[in-house]
Amino acid sequence: MSVVARFEIRHTQFLNHLGEPTQPLPDFARDPDNLIPYYRAMVLTRTYDAKAVALQRTGQLGTVGSSLGQEAIGTVVGSVMQREDVFLPTYREAGAQIARGVTMTELLRYWSGDERGSDYRGPRQDFPVCITIAAQCAHAVGVAYALKLRKEPRVAVTMMGDGATSKGDFYESLNMAGTWHLPVVFVIANNQWAISVPRSVQSAAETLAQKAVAAGIPGEQVDGNDVVALRYVFDQALQRARSGDGPTLIEALSYRLTDHTTADDARRYRDPEDVSRHWAMEPVARLRNYLVLQKVWGKDDEEKLIAECNERVQAAVNEYLATPPPPPGAMFEHLYATLPAALAWQRDAAASGKIHG
Amino acid sequence: MAEITLVEAVNLALAGEMERDPSVLVLGEDVGADGGVFRATLGLLGRFGKERVIDTPLAEASIAGISIGMAAQGLKPVAEIQFSGFVYPALDHIVNHASRLRHRTCGRLTCPMVLRTPCGAGIHAPEHHSESVETFFAHVPGLRVVIPSSPARAYGLLLAAIRDPDPVIFLEPTRAYRLFKQEVDDNGQALPLDVCFLNREGSDATIVSWGAMLHEVQIAAARLADEGIMAEVIDVATLKPLDMPTILESVAKTGRCVIVHEASRTGGFGAEIAASIAEHGLLSLLAPVQRVAAPDCVVPLPKLEHYFMPDVDQIVAAVRKTLEFA
Ligand SMILES: Cc1ncc(C[n+]2csc(CCOP(=O)(O)OP(=O)(O)O)c2C)c(N)n1
Numbered sequence: 306m307s308v309v310a311r312f313e314i315r316h317t318q319f320l321n322h323l324g325e326p327t328q329p330l331p332d333f334a335r336d337p338d339n340l341i342p343y344y345r346a347m348v349l350t351r352t353y354d355a356k357a358v359a360l361q362r363t364g365q366l367g368t369v370g371s372s373l374g375q376e377a378i379g380t381v382v383g384s385v386m387q388r389e390d391v392f393l394p395t396y397r398e399a400g401a402q403i404a405r406g407v408t409m410t411e412l413l414r415y416w417s418g419d420e421r422g423s424d425y426r427g428p429r430q431d432f433p434v435c436i437t438i439a440a441q442c443a444h445a446v447g448v449a450y451a452l453k454l455r456k457e458p459r460v461a462v463t464m465m466g467d468g469a470t471s472k473g474d475f476y477e478s479l480n481m482a483g484t485w486h487l488p489v490v491f492v493i494a495n496n497q498w499a500i501s502v503p504r505s506v507q508s509a510a511e512t513l514a515q516k517a518v519a520a521g522i523p524g525e526q527v528d529g530n531d532v533v534a535l536r537y538v539f540d541q542a543l544q545r546a547r548s549g550d551g552p553t554l555i556e557a558l559s560y561r562l563t564d565h566t567t568a569d570d571a572r573r574y575r576d577p578e579d580v581s582r583h584w585a586m587e588p589v590a591r592l593r594n595y596l597v598l599q600k601v602w603g604k605d606d607e608e609k610l611i612a613e614c615n616e617r618v619q620a621a622v623n624e625y626l627a628t629p630p631p632p633p634g635a636m637f638e639h640l641y642a643t644l645p646a647a648l649a650w651q652r653d654a655a656a657s658g659k660i661h662g
Numbered sequence: 663m664a665e666i667t668l669v670e671a672v673n674l675a676l677a678g679e680m681e682r683d684p685s686v687l688v689l690g691e692d693v694g695a696d697g698g699v700f701r702a703t704l705g706l707l708g709r710f711g712k713e714r715v716i717d718t719p720l721a722e723a724s725i726a727g728i729s730i731g732m733a734a735q736g737l738k739p740v741a742e743i744q745f746s747g748f749v750y751p752a753l754d755h756i757v758n759h760a761s762r763l764r765h766r767t768c769g770r771l772t773c774p775m776v777l778r779t780p781c782g783a784g785i786h787a788p789e790h791h792s793e794s795v796e797t798f799f800a801h802v803p804g805l806r807v808v809i810p811s812s813p814a815r816a817y818g819l820l821l822a823a824i825r826d827p828d829p830v831i832f833l834e835p836t837r838a839y840r841l842f843k844q845e846v847d848d849n850g851q852a853l854p855l856d857v858c859f860l861n862r863e864g865s866d867a868t869i870v871s872w873g874a875m876l877h878e879v880q881i882a883a884a885r886l887a888d889e890g891i892m893a894e895v896i897d898v899a900t901l902k903p904l905d906m907p908t909i910l911e912s913v914a915k916t917g918r919c920v921i922v923h924e925a926s927r928t929g930g931f932g933a934e935i936a937a938s939i940a941e942h943g944l945l946s947l948l949a950p951v952q953r954v955a956a957p958d959c960v961v962p963l964p965k966l967e968h969y970f971m972p973d974v975d976q977i978v979a980a981v982r983k984t985l986e987f988a
């Protein structure tokens with residue numbers, strides 16, 4: 306008998322849960338000032354998420370999922386991507402989307418049930434939020450194929466949850482990206498839960514990163530609550546993709562500190578003790594501690610930032626709340642490039658509000 | 663002008679459009695060196711290279727899924743699903759994403775893709791190779807569903823499908839792939855989508871059908887003509903969106919309608935046509951609308967397939983039945 310394949314999965318961490326370096330920091334993080342934009346973006350995301358939940362609770366928004374506890378992942382992904390790259394998100398990536406230039410007003414419109422919220426003014430080629438788990442992985446492969454065919458130095462980046470890694474779409478996509486050596490990065494936001502199903506029930510695999518091995522692509526694990534580690538690992542993956550060296554799978558370890566969505570009550574299925582334990586690991590306090598230790602962040606900065614985030618979020622909320630509802634005829638707008646004649650009467654009926662007439 | 667088969671017409675249309683439009687590419691299982699299991703993509707690999715003639719891994723869901731990503735980036739993917747019985751994993755992407763991408767982004771992203779797949783029974787194929795799947799797709803807003811019935815229609819409709827800015831499901835009747843030849847001018851001219859074609863004029867009854875069944879329908883119409891019964895024959899060609907005005911106009915003239923399809927009866931697309939006639943043309947009917955369709959059973963394996971397929975006698979009988987009324 307002989308061994309024909311072996312693998313190992315690297316785990317990267319630079320800042321421990323207290324915000325203390327566990328090894329020398331990479332170049333980009335030597336100057337702690339460089340990390341402040343990530344901190345600001347995470348606090349903005351947390352403020353936005355909290356506001357979105359509050360709006361839902363008061364009947365002013367539809368069902369929405371918060372990224373509480375996993376803000377670092379989206380924030381880094383969205384900030385480090387180049388403007389001309391293409392992002393294919395799932396529903397828990399407000400942070401990444403905001404960093405990509407999607408406005409909070411657009412996000413609120415979408416989550417209030419208004420399709421116009423997906424007509425992003427900023428990143429025109431980014432995909433809308435994907436609700437069907439893992440489908441965006443395949444779309445990302447198609448996007449990456451097009452980018453490669455045209456020899457453009459652009460990258461498709463997609464995010465998914467731990468639950469998504471059980472889907473065929475996920476495996477099929479890694480596999481195709483591997484055979485064609487495509488410029489795509491898959492980022493798993495492993496928050497340990499898929500609604501009520503814990504990570505342990507999702508797969509017997511020790512890591513989700515190792516699912517890359519079967520597809521013949523690099524896979525690695527990173528502390529998903531450590532901005533420095535995330536940026537370090539994601540940078541490399543982006544660079545690899547951009548320079549023609551193919552796809553990467555990144556598993557970012559984090560924890561969902563809140564309900565799955567506003568329609569969920571996590572107390573039904575998980576121990577609050579477990580949640581409390583993970584509060585000690587969360588990414589925002591971790592980076593703040595580091596910045597404070599480095600003496601580049603203080604109480605005044607914090608107060609100013611919080612006021613500023615509240616103001617920005619409130620401005621978006623005001624703009625969102627002032628959005629007139631879409632007219633009923635909009636159901637037929639953009640259904641086809643040109644509405645087929647056969648549907649004209651239905652469109653007209655809808656436009657006049659007499660859909661069932 | 664050459665006489666070619668339906669599958670050769672598909673090939674001709676693909677090759678011509680790939681030549682004219684560099685954003686067109688084909689992908690699927692065995693579409694490259696093998697030229698597709700039915701040879702629809704024969705010779706394309708040599709002419710256009712493996713970047714545009716893509717042998718994919720064996721994964722139908724993702725063949726559809728990646729096509730969406732490509733299309734959103736401005737390519738025009740023409741994806742092949744090898745046999746219609748294997749199209750179901752692709753339904754998720756087609757229904758949930760391809761059909762909605764334009765709408766849900768207010769036109770920011772679009773999905774100009776074609777999903778080609780052989781369809782239908784009658785070629786003594788193994789299990790899962792003989793399905794009629796048109797109704798699954800025809801129910802979905804945002805899609806076009808097209809089924810050619812002849813080489814010339816296959817050529818012109820496929821060109822139209824590729825040029826269409828929205829997703830098109832292009833169902834190729836396997837039984838008609840090599841059933842007969844027809845002169846097809848490789849002139850790059852598309853046929854219109856969204857319209858039914860009048861295959862034969864008549865005044866006594868309207869027979870509405872699509873795909874391979876047109877073959878039996880034409881024979882039935884000829885036989886009826888020998889008896890002095892003049893049937894008008896309509897090839898629906900584009901099932902979605904459905905050109906009801908053409909059908910209603912014919913029914914207004916003949917007062918009788920027989921709908922013929924190879925898919926099972928219940929919930930088949932014939933039901934939609936019959937219901938629309940009831941809504942908009944009931945008063946011009948002289949007899950109840952008749953459906954000739956496959957029975958509501960699993961597509962039988964080859965030994966019993968013959969009993970499953972609607973045949974000429976059934977079509978003739980259905981038309982005669984409509985004539986028994988007034
Ligand atoms: C294909 C599909 N199946 C089921 C659902 C319902 N659903 C929504 S979120 C979810 C859990 C997803 O978990 P995970 O991938 O870990 O992402 P997370 O919500 O934790 O971010 C489920 C089952 C869905 N949206 N899509």
Ligand SMILES: [Mg+2]
Nearest residue numbers: 466467498499
């Ligand atoms: Mg999860």
